[in-house]
């Protein structure tokens with residue numbers, strides 16, 4: 001049996017008729033940027049996340065860059081200020097901070113949740129700290145009450161990187177509505193994916209939303225009037241049309257991911273494999289199903305021989321990358337442990353029961 005990690009083709013095929021219809025309407029309308037389809041998607045997405053505002057942008061990295069840039073324009077942050085971010089995140093979270101002339105301060109994750117360790121945030125705060133960027137990594141909610149309290153106590157902005165967790169819940173709220181602003185990515189492989197690049201910023205702050213919207217439009221809110229040295233970062237009408245179709249099916253697809261994850265958690269009993277915990281009340285949308293294993297590379301090879309495709313998220317931590325040479329000598333031992341042992345099993349919403357059972361059986365047989 002073959003189990004691909006993620007078949008984008010199968011996901012698109014599932015909604016093929018609706019997507020073709022929506023895209024055709026845009027093509028036939030003759031209006032491709034800054035139109036009603038983006039506006040409608042922004043309204044639907046804000047409603048879904050539970051924020052007052054949503055601004056569609058070109059991609060997830062831009063969403064995070066624009067949030068921080070807006071805080072700089074508003075005089076809330078300045079060059080050299082510090083932003084706390086987890087050391088094991090996908091590098092884009094950190095790039096958004098550097099790009100703005102701000103200083104990323106890496107804080108280790110918790111070895112059980114893989115999310116930022118909230119007991120280590122306060123010791124990282126200095127006089128220059130202006131924000132905490134939490135990342136709902138692998139689709140699991142990283143927010144804790146403690147993080148909210150720390151941000152209040154030290155007057156820090158709380159920014160969410162929600163690129164991997166569209167639809168994830170925290171109590172009766174959704175991630176992307178828990179802090180001051182959130183960046184979302186609609187890269188094709190994300191839980192809510194476009195057929196190309198896309199992203200969004202969500203926030204309850206009208207002031208922030210206004211500045212982000214202008215910055216993404218050359219710094220302009222009114223034609224030929226430029227308030228900021230902005231950039232061009234747009235979500236286009238065709239991608240918005242696709243996203244609007246897929247948004248309506250997001251919860252059902254996330255439920256399917258969680259069901260597969262629960263089958264793995266109940267089914268895999270191999271003592272060599274460390275499993276993530278069961279999701280509590282929707283607090284995990286399993287963008288990725290991360291297991292850990294001492295002999296990760298051997299396990300990956302064995303699964304590949306059985307036709308099961310797995311990936312590593314991520315093989316090299318940000319502080320060991322050439323892009324951050326200045327950090328190469330530092331030691332983040334929890335991150336390093338995760339990067340050395342993590343393996344992602346397929347958990348796509350188009351996986352069948354047979355494929356799920358097959359993965360469990362094969363994983364259990366390995367030693």
Ligand SMILES: *Cc1c(COP(=O)(O)O)cnc(C)c1O
Pocket residue numbers: 059060061062089090092093135161163164184185186187197198199
């Ligand atoms: C995908 C991703 C991003 C970047 O999104 P793009 O749309 O690819 O620019 C940022 N942060 C995290 C955690 C991601 O997984």
